[in-house]
Amino acid sequence: MNYIEMTQDGHIGTITLDNPKKLNALSHDLVNQLIAALQALEQAAARVVILRARPGVKVWSAGHDVGELPEGGRDPLGWDDPLRHLVRTIETCRMPVIAMIEGGVWGGAVEAVLACDIVIAAPGATFAVTPARLGVPYNVSGMMTFMSAASLRVVKELAFTATPISAARAERIGMINHVVADAELEAFSREMATTIANNAPLSIAVMKEQLRVLAGAKPVSPRGFEKVQGLRRIVYDSHDYHEGIRAFKEKRKPVYLGR
Ligand code: LCV
Numbered sequence: 001m002n003y004i005e006m007t008q009d010g011h012i013g014t015i016t017l018d019n020p021k022k023l024n025a026l027s028h029d030l031v032n033q034l035i036a037a038l039q040a041l042e043q044a045a046a047r048v049v050i051l052r053a054r055p056g057v058k059v060w061s062a063g064h065d066v067g068e069l070p071e072g073g074r075d076p077l078g079w080d081d082p083l084r085h086l087v088r089t090i091e092t093c094r095m096p097v098i099a100m101i102e103g104g105v106w107g108g109a110v111e112a113v114l115a116c117d118i119v120i121a122a123p124g125a126t127f128a129v130t131p132a133r134l135g136v137p138y139n140v141s142g143m144m145t146f147m148s149a150a151s152l153r154v155v156k157e158l159a160f161t162a163t164p165i166s167a168a169r170a171e172r173i174g175m176i177n178h179v180v181a182d183a184e185l186e187a188f189s190r191e192m193a194t195t196i197a198n199n200a201p202l203s204i205a206v207m208k209e210q211l212r213v214l215a216g217a218k219p220v221s222p223r224g225f226e227k228v229q230g231l232r233r234i235v236y237d238s239h240d241y242h243e244g245i246r247a248f249k250e251k252r253k254p255v256y257l258g259r
Helices: 028-043 082-092 108-115 140-149 152-161 167-172 182-197 201-215 222-236 239-249
Strands: 004-009 012-017 048-053 059-061 097-101 104-106 118-121 126-128
Touching: 004 028, 012 028, 012 182, 028 082, 048 059, 048 182, 059 108, 082 108, 082 140, 082 201, 097 182, 104 108, 108 126, 108 140, 118 167, 118 182, 126 167, 140 152, 140 222, 222 239
Parallel strands: 012 048, 048 097, 059 104, 097 118, 104 126
Antiparallel strands: 004 012
């Protein structure tokens, strides 16, 4: 089953999320296909990639596939989780990735979008950071992705409220690059991709990697990292984490007890 579509037109690649039944949830299978497509386009000397969903979607991606989250006792966002692989692939692939957004972006999909190099959204797009909604202890590098995209105060608001914010607000605070009317979204994104593709790919690739290395160069002591990992384990071993996942699957509101 194909959950994405990949096309290439000269130096411009396009990857379209295409699993409407699961609202493009970032399942293991969809993410593996998405990673393979990015790697194939890199091999095929694409100089820029547009990452999008089908035109007119209400949900760009519903985020991590909740059905694939462990129900306790294991880090839900460990190194080998598909979402972690996806974010690292987007960040380390040579060519810039432009996220072209229509509809709602949820949870880990917001991180994947913010890991892209440029974000262009339709006016109706929204972005919701949802760990607090599900009781999930988000992971360290994921929080770094958010911190690279918005001020600490905004990241706290997004993370603690788990409430969707509008494309207009996201642009106003510099979290995304442009909000473009639906009718112009594709042409605008394509024009930016063409501009990038006509510039020097080696120079762009090295600047992308420099910015990745510099943005991630935050000193975290081994003790600080281990403390955070210990705190995260308490959360993913907690009643509330288990309750968040169960409530989602049983389609009911979770009842969090703070333990
Ligand atoms: C599996 C789904 C999902 C889904 N997984 O349609 O960031 S973290 O830490 O939270 C991280 C762990 C993460 O990313 O977690 C996932 C975060 N995502 C969300 O919280 C969004 C959850 N989904 C929704 O709130 C709604 O589905 C939205 C608002 C996106 C769309 O609502 P709508 O009424 O249009 P349904 O809710 O009816 O969803 C259609 C089908 O897709 C499944 C959902 O269970 C339903 O399945 P059934 O048809 O079997 O009932 N689905 C939706 N999101 N993330 N499955």
